Amino acid sequence: MSVTRTGPLPSGPEAEYDVVVVGAGVVGCAIARALARHPLRVALVEAASDVGDGTSKANTAILHTGFDAAPGTLEARLVREGHRLLGAFAGEAGIPVEPLGALLVAWDEQQRAALPRLAEKAERNGHRTTRLLSADELRLREPHLGPGALAALAVPGESVICPWTTTLAYATQAVRSGVDLHLDCRVEKVRTGDPWHRLVTRRGVLRTRHLVNACGLHADAFDALLDRRDFTVTPRRGQLLVFDKFARDLVRHILLPVPGPLGKGVLVSPTVYGNVMLGPTAEDLDDKTATGTTAEGLAGLREQGGRIVPALLDEEVTAVYAGLRAATGQEDYRCAAHPALRYVTVGGIRSTGLSASLALAEHVLGLLADCGLELGPERPLAPVRMPNLGEAFPRPYRDAELIAREPEFGMIVCHCERVTRGEIRAAYASDIPPAGPDGLRRRTRARGGRCQGHFCGAEIRALSEEYGQGAR
Amino acid sequence: MSRVVDVLVVGAGPAGLAAAARLAAAGAGRVEVLERERAAGGVPRHCGHPGFGADHRGRPLDGPGYARRALRAALRSGAAVRTGVSATGWAGPLSLDVTAPTGLERIRAKAVVLATGARERPRSARLVPGTRPAGVLTTGELQQTVGLSGSGGEAVRGRLGRRAVVVGGEPVARHAVRTLRAAGVETAAVVTELPCAAHGFGAVPVLTRTAVVELLGRGRLTGVAVRGRDGVTSVLRCDTVVFTGDWIPDHELARARGLALAPGTRGPVTDGAYRTAEPGVFAVGNLLRGVEPAQVAAAEGRAVADAVLDLLAGRPRPTAGVPVLTAGPLRWVTPGLLGPTAVPLLVRPDRRLVRPLLTVTQDGSPLRRERLRGDPVPWRSVRLGPEWTSGVDPAGGPVVVGAEEYAS
Ligand SMILES: Cc1cc2nc3c(=O)[nH]c(=O)nc-3n(C[C@H](O)[C@H](O)[C@H](O)COP(=O)(O)OP(=O)(O)OC[C@H]3O[C@@H](n4cnc5c(N)ncnc54)[C@H](O)[C@@H]3O)c2cc1C
Ligand SMILES: Cc1cc2nc3c(=O)[nH]c(=O)nc-3n(C[C@H](O)[C@H](O)[C@H](O)COP(=O)(O)OP(=O)(O)OC[C@H]3O[C@@H](n4cnc5c(N)ncnc54)[C@H](O)[C@@H]3O)c2cc1C
Numbered sequence: 082m083s084v085t086r087t088g089p090l091p092s093g094p095e096a097e098y099d100v101v102v103v104g105a106g107v108v109g110c111a112i113a114r115a116l117a118r119h120p121l122r123v124a125l126v127e128a129a130s131d132v133g134d135g136t137s138k139a140n141t142a143i144l145h146t147g148f149d150a151a152p153g154t155l156e157a158r159l160v161r162e163g164h165r166l167l168g169a170f171a172g173e174a175g176i177p178v179e180p181l182g183a184l185l186v187a188w189d190e191q192q193r194a195a196l197p198r199l200a201e202k203a204e205r206n207g208h209r210t211t212r213l214l215s216a217d218e219l220r221l222r223e224p225h226l227g228p229g230a231l232a233a234l235a236v237p238g239e240s241v242i243c244p245w246t247t248t249l250a251y252a253t254q255a256v257r258s259g260v261d262l263h264l265d266c267r268v269e270k271v272r273t274g275d276p277w278h279r280l281v282t283r284r285g286v287l288r289t290r291h292l293v294n295a296c297g298l299h300a301d302a303f304d305a306l307l308d309r310r311d312f313t314v315t316p317r318r319g320q321l322l323v324f325d326k327f328a329r330d331l332v333r334h335i336l337l338p339v340p341g342p343l344g345k346g347v348l349v350s351p352t353v354y355g356n357v358m359l360g361p362t363a364e365d366l367d368d369k370t371a372t373g374t375t376a377e378g379l380a381g382l383r384e385q386g387g388r389i390v391p392a393l394l395d396e397e398v399t400a401v402y403a404g405l406r407a408a409t410g411q412e413d414y415r416c417a418a419h420p421a422l423r424y425v426t427v428g429g430i431r432s433t434g435l436s437a438s439l440a441l442a443e444h445v446l447g448l449l450a451d452c453g454l455e456l457g458p459e460r461p462l463a464p465v466r467m468p469n470l471g472e473a474f475p476r477p478y479r480d481a482e483l484i485a486r487e488p489e490f491g492m493i494v495c496h497c498e499r500v501t502r503g504e505i506r507a508a509y510a511s512d513i514p515p516a517g518p519d520g521l522r523r524r525t526r527a528r529g530g531r532c533q534g535h536f537c538g539a540e541i542r543a544l545s546e547e548y549g550q551g552a553r
Numbered sequence: 554m555s556r557v558v559d560v561l562v563v564g565a566g567p568a569g570l571a572a573a574a575r576l577a578a579a580g581a582g583r584v585e586v587l588e589r590e591r592a593a594g595g596v597p598r599h600c601g602h603p604g605f606g607a608d609h610r611g612r613p614l615d616g617p618g619y620a621r622r623a624l625r626a627a628l629r630s631g632a633a634v635r636t637g638v639s640a641t642g643w644a645g646p647l648s649l650d651v652t653a654p655t656g657l658e659r660i661r662a663k664a665v666v667l668a669t670g671a672r673e674r675p676r677s678a679r680l681v682p683g684t685r686p687a688g689v690l691t692t693g694e695l696q697q698t699v700g701l702s703g704s705g706g707e708a709v710r711g712r713l714g715r716r717a718v719v720v721g722g723e724p725v726a727r728h729a730v731r732t733l734r735a736a737g738v739e740t741a742a743v744v745t746e747l748p749c750a751a752h753g754f755g756a757v758p759v760l761t762r763t764a765v766v767e768l769l770g771r772g773r774l775t776g777v778a779v780r781g782r783d784g785v786t787s788v789l790r791c792d793t794v795v796f797t798g799d800w801i802p803d804h805e806l807a808r809a810r811g812l813a814l815a816p817g818t819r820g821p822v823t824d825g826a827y828r829t830a831e832p833g834v835f836a837v838g839n840l841l842r843g844v845e846p847a848q849v850a851a852a853e854g855r856a857v858a859d860a861v862l863d864l865l866a867g868r869p870r871p872t873a874g875v876p877v878l879t880a881g882p883l884r885w886v887t888p889g890l891l892g893p894t895a896v897p898l899l900v901r902p903d904r905r906l907v908r909p910l911l912t913v914t915q916d917g918s919p920l921r922r923e924r925l926r927g928d929p930v931p932w933r934s935v936r937l938g939p940e941w942t943s944g945v946d947p948a949g950g951p952v953v954v955g956a957e958e959y960a961s
Contacts, residue, residue: 533675539697
């Protein structure tokens with residue numbers, strides 16, 4: 082087991098793998114973890130300096146049930162299974178999840194008329210617990226909704242989850258179970274061959290018998306390295322606003338829009354960190370790096386959010402960000418086995434990849450078997466227990482026993498998010514330490530609160546330098 | 554562990570320390586100050602420049618000197634000042650949960666004085682669009698970064714960059730420019746949406762009526778897009794941007810207790826003696842309305858002692874008083890409630906006003922009209938003396954402070 086970020090890659094037999102998974106987003110990490118159950122030499126290779134640094138870090142963080150997927154699609158099946166699998170794994174691994182349930186709120190007659198159809202669709206997807214709510218019932222459940230809400234469809238099981246911990250938990254378990262993780266290691270060329278494909282990176286060449294493309298937005302570009310041109314990825318940007326923790330009491334469920342002819346609308350949802358999120362926009366772009374926000378985007382979100390929960394706009398905004406969905410012009414995932422190339426493409430994982438990740442990984446194991454990979458017997462994975470970032474579960478700063486044992490967990494450094502010195506040290510001592518302040522934030526929440534570093538930024542940077550040095 | 558004290562002060566800045574010093578000296582019993590930072594003193598600890606009055610020999614004090622003196626005064630009068638201790642929430646009406654390296658505590662008090670200060674709104678709260686690169690900070694973070702890494706040298710430049718844009722035209726922006734200069738960072742421009750800025754920026758160009766409309770760069774900031782008074786957008790190259798001013802009270806504990814916030818200040822509403830709506834809970838300093846000079850915050854700390862001592866002595870709480878609101882080009886007024894005791898008002902204009910006439914009315918009848926001699930600016934408060942307050946009808950409607958600009 083090893084994690085590398087710099088220096089030449091291993092060479093000789095050390096650099097020969099049964100499977101290399103390219104792309105360490107939530108999907109690639111889940112695949113690497115699934116492979117780690119088998120006696121195989123596996124590497125997970127990522128261009129960025131951290132796992133989960135692409136679309137997987139910037140989404141709406143909902144563990145979907147799949148109630149509204151197009152029935153019969155691969156996506157519908159994998160989201161449904163993934164919801165069950167991730168729900169169970171989250172409990173084991175300490176990933177914060179809150180099963181708040183969703184309400185699809187109808188604001189006009191057309192939307193109200195659509196609710197029974199959505200209930201039927203949910204049923205066809207295997208979800209029989211949805212329920213129609215009258216305006217009065219809705220108001221009782223969500224007293225802060227704006228005027229004009231006519232009815233809603235309640236969807237139990239829709240949950241909020243920590244996307245950062247999820248990705249990191251998969252990667253950590255994979256690494257602890259023997260997977261090599263090579264970060265800062267973009268695969269630039271693929272020389273296909275038998276029995277070895279050669280993957281060319283700036284840090285050296287890796288050899289692998291089987292290859293998995295989990296490159297997210299860049300899945301089409303990676304396919305092209307193997308002369309496959311089955312689809313094109315169009316980035317669809319989603320901008321998001323995160324409101325202050327004081328807004329949390331305004332919203333009890335995940336408030337989803339009713340999809341209609343005018344597009345999907347925006348959602349208002351609590352987060353596991355105790356904030357409220359508003360978004361996303363949906364803008365088709367050409368630039369796969371355009372993760373910036375725009376004035377129009379943010380103004381549009383505020384206008385829509387103000388109609389859903391008017392009091393939201395009185396609260397401060399803690400964060401603004403944007404993520405890019407990997408749209409391919411087809412309303413389903415684009416997963417394909419290419420047996421002649423001993424190669425599997427996992428593409429078009431647009432807006433449900435977090436929810437489907439564990440089921441997608443099982444599906445990819447099947448596709449790899451179709452490509453001739455002998456998985457061999459299964460063995461248990463090394464256990465993982467992740468540090469808790471969720472407000473619904475005990476945090477270190479309130480843990481008397483932990484503080485008695487290690488007083489550093491009683492030293493709050495990031496005051497807004499109540500992150501202690503002990504947690505920062507632990508993050509740097511972990512299997513996959515952060516590469517910088519953003520990685521530290523995703524592991525601890527440090528500097529992610531309402532002051533955005535006004536009080537703590539300087540000290541957190543100093544601690545990062547101190548502990549980061551030790552980690553190297 | 555549970556403990557009981559007489560007075561619990563949250564925050565050891567100028568306001569909290571001054572309150573503790575006077576209360577302990579007046580025999581209020583056990584007076585304990587909680588400070589979440591590793592040292593007491595509050596914001597002045599990070600202000601390495603004069604402007605904090607003078608010591609007893611008349612030598613000018615800088616921030617750290619002022620902070621040391623305030624701490625000494627509190628300790629000498631017998632207050633306990635505990636650092637590295639965070640008040641994280643309420644366990645009951647006058648009972649706070651606390652986290653410290655020594656463990657968890659629940660501290661109950663007869664009176665709680667909130668003196669938790671204010672913070673600058675960061676880029677996200679200002680809804681500035683663009684990328685999320687490194688190199689984006691507030692004055693608070695800038696000062697502490699320089700404080701921790703020392704001025705000049707590669708260490709601080711690695712953390713701060715080489716060329717900065719400072720956003721905001723208030724005196725705090727001037728502090729940011731000076732701090733940057735001392736650290737060896739050049740300021741390319743000061744950008745403010747105000748029509749005019751404070752003085753003292755030296756050779757640094759000040760772009761007024763100009764807004765930052767986008768942050769640029771991946772990984773590290775490469776520039777900011779600004780829209781000027783002519784509506785034209787251009788790019789200022791820089792690797793650091795400092796957002797200054799735009800204060801919001803650090804009102805977490807106040808709100809967690811359910812205290813109403815004043816709309817203009819976003820601080821908890823108090824009466825002239827700094828009582829909040831919650832019996833036994835008081836609020837002073839920047840928590841009430843953002844930044845005032847340290848001496849103003851400290852004076853509020855001293856003044857709250859009277860009402861705290863009244864409470865400890867079992868004297869009855871006066872009736873709540875009438876609300877005070879603003880109208881016209883005024884951003885806020887404190888206190889938010891006027892009781893029977895005569896107190897001055899602090900009023901903050903929205904923009905520079907030309908020789909305005911301040912008016913105070915209640916239910917439409919005038920209580921006071923006062924022509925100001927100078928032109929008040931949005932970064933300094935105007936003090937309105939208390940002479941007129943005897944005219945306030947305690948059973949009447951809100952008292953409204955307005956401003957009419959001079960028309961010649
Ligand atoms: C606004 C928005 C909201 C969303 N909301 C939800 C939600 O609520 N619930 C949900 O389940 N899903 C949601 N999603 C979808 C979910 O985020 C994605 O489906 C998921 O993150 C995709 O993961 P991935 O691993 O496929 O891609 P990514 O996370 O993008 O990972 C791909 C990785 O591959 C790497 N890579 C690319 N090329 C190379 C190369 N040549 N060499 C090495 N590495 C390479 C990249 O650096 C990247 O890290 C949302 C998405 C968006 C944009
Ligand atoms: C850049 C800058 C320059 C300045 N220059 C001058 C100047 O030249 N002259 C001048 O007179 N004034 C100056 N000031 C203003 C002066 O520093 C402030 O007005 C003064 O510090 C306000 O005092 P305070 O006690 O209200 O708040 P603060 O000084 O902010 O103190 C609040 C304290 O409460 C603590 N706290 C908050 N929450 C908790 C909690 N939950 N538990 C425990 N502790 C908590 C904080 O850590 C902090 O130490 C300047 C301010 C700035 C920002």
